[in-house]
Amino acid sequence: xxxxSVVQDxxxxxxxWRRRSLWGLLVLIPLTLAxxxxxxxxxxxxxxxxxxxxxxxxxxxxxxxxxWRLTDLRGAFGMKSLPPDSVPVLADFSVTVGDxxxxxxxxxxKVMLIDxxxxxxxxxxxxxxxxxxxxxxxISAIFSGAKTGETLNLRETFLVPKAATKTIxxxxxxxxxxxxxxxxxxxxx
Amino acid sequence: xxADFAKPMILTFRLWWRFWPQLVALVLLxxxxxxxxxxxxxxAALLNHMAGLALLTLVALTQLIxxxxxFQTLLPALPAIRAAQEAARGQxxxxxxxxxxxxxxRLARMVSVALLPFFAYxxxxxxxxDTVRQYSRVTLDMAPFGEGAGNVLDVLDxxxxxxxxxxxxxxxxxxxxxxxxxxxRSFWQIVVVICETNWIFVGLYVISRWKDDIVxxxxxxxxxxxxxxxxxxxxxxxxxxxxxxxxxxxxxxxDTTTKLIALFFFMLLPVIWLVMTALIYGYDVRDxxxxxxxxxxVERLGARYRTIPKFMRDFVxxxxxxxxxxxxxxxxxxxxxxxxGVVLTLTLIAGYRLIDWLAAWAWLGMTRIVGPHDLDTWQVxxxxxxxxxxxxxxxxxxxxxxxxxxxxxxxxxxxxxxALPKRQTGEAAEPNGPAxxxxxx
Numbered sequence: 001x002x003x004x005s006v007v008q009d010x011x012x013x014x015x016x017w018r019r020r021s022l023w024g025l026l027v028l029i030p031l032t033l034a035x036x037x038x039x040x041x042x043x044x045x046x047x048x049x050x051x052x053x054x055x056x057x058x059x060x061x062x063x064x065x066x067x068w069r070l071t072d073l074r075g076a077f078g079m080k081s082l083p084p085d086s087v088p089v090l091a092d093f094s095v096t097v098g099d100x101x102x103x104x105x106x107x108x109x110k111v112m113l114i115d116x117x118x119x120x121x122x123x124x125x126x127x128x129x130x131x132x133x134x135x136x137x138x139i140s141a142i143f144s145g146a147k148t149g150e151t152l153n154l155r156e157t158f159l160v161p162k163a164a165t166k167t168i169x170x171x172x173x174x175x176x177x178x179x180x181x182x183x184x185x186x187x188x189x
Numbered sequence: 190x191x192a193d194f195a196k197p198m199i200l201t202f203r204l205w206w207r208f209w210p211q212l213v214a215l216v217l218l219x220x221x222x223x224x225x226x227x228x229x230x231x232x233a234a235l236l237n238h239m240a241g242l243a244l245l246t247l248v249a250l251t252q253l254i255x256x257x258x259x260f261q262t263l264l265p266a267l268p269a270i271r272a273a274q275e276a277a278r279g280q281x282x283x284x285x286x287x288x289x290x291x292x293x294x295r296l297a298r299m300v301s302v303a304l305l306p307f308f309a310y311x312x313x314x315x316x317x318x319d320t321v322r323q324y325s326r327v328t329l330d331m332a333p334f335g336e337g338a339g340n341v342l343d344v345l346d347x348x349x350x351x352x353x354x355x356x357x358x359x360x361x362x363x364x365x366x367x368x369x370x371x372x373x374r375s376f377w378q379i380v381v382v383i384c385e386t387n388w389i390f391v392g393l394y395v396i397s398r399w400k401d402d403i404v405x406x407x408x409x410x411x412x413x414x415x416x417x418x419x420x421x422x423x424x425x426x427x428x429x430x431x432x433x434x435x436x437x438x439x440x441x442x443x444d445t446t447t448k449l450i451a452l453f454f455f456m457l458l459p460v461i462w463l464v465m466t467a468l469i470y471g472y473d474v475r476d477x478x479x480x481x482x483x484x485x486x487v488e489r490l491g492a493r494y495r496t497i498p499k500f501m502r503d504f505v506x507x508x509x510x511x512x513x514x515x516x517x518x519x520x521x522x523x524x525x526x527x528x529x530g531v532v533l534t535l536t537l538i539a540g541y542r543l544i545d546w547l548a549a550w551a552w553l554g555m556t557r558i559v560g561p562h563d564l565d566t567w568q569v570x571x572x573x574x575x576x577x578x579x580x581x582x583x584x585x586x587x588x589x590x591x592x593x594x595x596x597x598x599x600x601x602x603x604x605x606x607x608a609l610p611k612r613q614t615g616e617a618a619e620p621n622g623p624a625x626x627x628x629x630x
Contacts, residue, residue, distance in 0.1 A: 014265055017211055017262075018208075018210050018211060021210035021211040021213070021214040022210045024210075024214045025210060025213060025214055025217070028214055028217040028218065028221070029217065029589075031217075031221060032217045032220050032221050032576060033572065033573060033576060035220075035221050035224050035225070036220065036224065036572045036575075036576060037569050037572040037573070039330075040565075040568040040569045040571075040572055041569055043565055043568060044565040044566060044568065044569050047565055048563075048565055
């Protein structure tokens with residue numbers, strides 16, 4: 001084998017490997033991204049309410065082993081000692097317990113209000129309104145020891161800007177259902 | 190002078206343009222491979238801590254193999270280095286082995302040559318600690334609060350490590366016996382390499398830990414504090430002449446000695462990488478008179494060493510056999526580069542650091558372009574950014590845009606050094622050296 005043919009050989013082999021590598025990149029780049037980002041993507045999907053599941057007014061939706069229904073959403077106007085242009089909003093849910101393992105299924109329960117711009121509000125404890133004894137919050141309901149078939153009345157209190165009250169919709173996210181969450185429509189929708 | 194500076198730079202980009210698909214593919218393979226091995230090691234550690242540590246060597250070995258393979262890919266475009274290799278091969282034609290064997294065996298041999306210095310480099314720059322830290326983090330993720338598995342790193346303090354070394358020695362002997370018997374030679378060669386890696390990896394990490402203990406013991410003696418005070422006084426005579434007053438941290442300055450030490454290590458890293466490059470290419474380049482002379486002296490030393498009882502020699506051989514003559518040519522490659530002019534050496538240091546610097550800024554710039562998002566989203570995005578540019582915040586992470594450029598640059602520097610006119614004339618005048626030079630390779 002002469003030196004010339006060795007060089008030519010190398011040239012051929014090189015071109016072959018270049019082509020192979022280019023094809024390989026098509027597989028390797030997504031594969032590497034997938035391997036590297038697996039944990040982060042899992043955390044992103046497991047910890048965030050990303051994809052809404054719309055629930056029509058008056059309907060109930062099976063979510064986290066139970067049936068969720070929005071019963072009321074109203075503003076409590078006329079309260080004193082609140083920041084100007086802010087309104088307390090009460091969201092009431094009626095939940096029929098299916099799977100009673102709430103401590104597992106409802107872990108990380110988050111009720112929120114979402115407006116047309118996508119802004120989100122979490123419940124507040126600044127505003128405290130009197131509630132009947134049988135009304136609980138999402139978190140306290142987890143430890144209520146409710147049995148299958150029981151109905152829980154949940155209420156969350158929010159404080160939102162007055163301007164946002166026109167478009168806000170209540171939403172519920174549970175650890176066992178993330179990245180999906182329920183977005184409840186109102187009567188006027 | 191500007192041409193001297195520009196030449197390796199241009200060659201770098203030419204190499205990169207010609208080989209980027211292969212290089213990027215190799216980097217990606219390395220990332221996936223080490224990630225996978227890390228997971229395997231962590232899972233093994235939950236069953237047995239020693240097995241986890243043994244498998245951890247594969248992570249470091251993957252990095253080494255990828256580096257060697259990247260340099261090998263560039264070889265067809267490096268005529269001066271190839272010419273030097275050819276010349277060396279012509280001289281050592283009596284030697285059987287490397288040239289006749291196939292690609293896998295060749296790669297395995299090259300890996301085993303680069304093994305010890307690579308790990309020394311790895312340990313010296315704290316990457317060994319990085320890998321071990323990464324490993325303990327992964328296992329902690331799998332067993333929160335160390336439930337069930339306990340502390341996976343406790344084996345580092347146990348005497349069972351000696352067993353691990355003995356086992357890898359036995360397996361290596363077996364592999365060598367099988368290799369001699371013939372059949373699946375490259376497979377057995379790979380087994381030998383893995384055993385060696387295991388020993389070096391475990392050994393170096395443990396030595397660095399024991400070293401800390403020993404230093405700690407010495408530091409706890411009073412005599413040392415006296416010595417240290419004296420040494421500090423010599424290093425910074427003026428500063429220590431006064432009692433140190435309280436100084437607000439924002440007006441403190443770093444003293445000259447610290448600056449010089451930092452500068453030294455700043456410049457050392459590129460040079461060490463050049464040694465690695467020379468090592469990988471230099472495996473075949475053994476053609477220098479002075480080095481042969483050194484080599485003979487080493488051989489004489491070897492004769493004396495043969496009087497040691499065989500079983501002990503065997504044990505020592507496990508660690509040093511082959512290395513004795515293998516590393517002499519490497520000194521050659523580095524000497525060539527460092528003696529080929531201040532400009533080239535400066536180009537090496539500045540260029541290497543420039544690549545690092547640009548990568549860091551590219552990383553930062555990219556994060557600005559992507560803009561603000563919530564933390565969970567950014568965690569995902571950062572994986573993409575780090576895949577492109579590597580990340581200074583992650584342990585030994587390499588970017589697919591940066592790593593190939595770095596490898597091309599190092600190869601270009603070495604190629605430029607080998608292609609210098611004064612070297613070529615020197616080579617032509619060189620007489621044939623004794624062929625025994627390569628006996629131990």
